[in-house]
Amino acid sequence: MRNVPIHSLYSQWGRFGLYSFFIDGREPVIIDTGVASSPSGGMSPALKALGRRIEDVRWILLTHGHIDHIGGAHALWELTGRRAKVIIHEADAPFLRSRRTHVEEYLAARGRYIKDPDGAARLTAAGLAAISGEMEPDRVVRHGDELALGPDVAVTVHSVPGHTAGSVAFVVEGQRDVFAGDAVQIHGAANGFPSYVDPDAYRASLLHLRDHVKPSRLFLGHAYRSQCAESLGVELNREQAAAKIQESLDIEARVRAATRDPGRDGANIAPAAHSPFCCIARHLGYDSDPLLEPSPFFTTMHGYFHLGDRP
Numbered sequence: 001m002r003n004v005p006i007h008s009l010y011s012q013w014g015r016f017g018l019y020s021f022f023i024d025g026r027e028p029v030i031i032d033t034g035v036a037s038s039p040s041g042g043m044s045p046a047l048k049a050l051g052r053r054i055e056d057v058r059w060i061l062l063t064h065g066h067i068d069h070i071g072g073a074h075a076l077w078e079l080t081g082r083r084a085k086v087i088i089h090e091a092d093a094p095f096l097r098s099r100r101t102h103v104e105e106y107l108a109a110r111g112r113y114i115k116d117p118d119g120a121a122r123l124t125a126a127g128l129a130a131i132s133g134e135m136e137p138d139r140v141v142r143h144g145d146e147l148a149l150g151p152d153v154a155v156t157v158h159s160v161p162g163h164t165a166g167s168v169a170f171v172v173e174g175q176r177d178v179f180a181g182d183a184v185q186i187h188g189a190a191n192g193f194p195s196y197v198d199p200d201a202y203r204a205s206l207l208h209l210r211d212h213v214k215p216s217r218l219f220l221g222h223a224y225r226s227q228c229a230e231s232l233g234v235e236l237n238r239e240q241a242a243a244k245i246q247e248s249l250d251i252e253a254r255v256r257a258a259t260r261d262p263g264r265d266g267a268n269i270a271p272a273a274h275s276p277f278c279c280i281a282r283h284l285g286y287d288s289d290p291l292l293e294p295s296p297f298f299t300t301m302h303g304y305f306h307l308g309d310r311p
């Protein structure tokens with residue numbers, strides 16, 4: 001069977017570059033949907049340039065529940081005449097069903113470190129603007145599920161929690177193309193720090209991708225950066241994928257070590273904005289603004305220190 005063509009579809013959201021992917025099968029598939037403006041603003045013109053129509057999309061697959069991946073789902077579904085089937089892992093489905101879930105997650109985790117009385121209100125407003133609608137998925141999936149997306153595309157679901165509890169990688173059978181969403185963070189995206197709510201799960205998922213999935217091509221949710229190198233973009237070949245998964249593991253190990261032994265020096269020098277993790281930030285040389293949403297620094301620190309009391 002011939003390999004089914006895959007194209008990336010770009011849309012911009014503030015300082016973030018968002019990527020969706022189009023599987024050009026008999027029943028066209030879109031993986032991840034950007035924010036509310038992405039389907040009409042970014043995807044539709046890009047598909048038109050490929051000689052395809054957004055109305056013909058029949059499957060909408062979501063790698064996880066973050067705003068910049070599910071925000072456009074309802075709008076895209078509407079553009080398909082509500083005919084496309086929407087699929088997400090059961091653990092992240094609440095983010096698709098309710099905008100409020102995003103605010104509750106913020107308040108329970110990183111919001112507690114950010115002394116901004118308007119934080120929740122700001123996120124509520126952002127959620128309203130960036131999420132095109134609340135909806136029930138057609139199907140919630142789990143690890144190992146197989147999806148027949150028309151006669152020529154079969155996808156297996158691999159659970160890769162850590163970035164979120166319901167993060168998945170979709171693996172196109174027969175060609176080992178892997179859509180990993182944000183499960184491979186390397187050095188993080190626009191905020192320069194890897195983001196995960198559950199460090200142990202994040203590490204286990206990277207090992208699963210490295211040792212079992214072994215992508216021949218790896219498609220990432222953002223053009224993640226390496227520590228000292230420019231981004232390779234969102235489409236990695238076999239060697240690049242293996243290298244970036246390994247680099248993500250190495251960075252996680254470094255962050256983990258810093259949370260155990262951050263050292264004593266520098267506690268007075270590190271900016272107070274990183275409090276109560278100033279020593280760790282200093283130890284890691286992380287001096288970016290941790291208050292900038294989505295604040296991966298606090299999300300990840302919360303994961304190391306509050307395993308077990310997450311929402």
Ligand SMILES: [Zn+2]
Pocket residue numbers: 064066163182
């Ligand atoms: Zn994400």
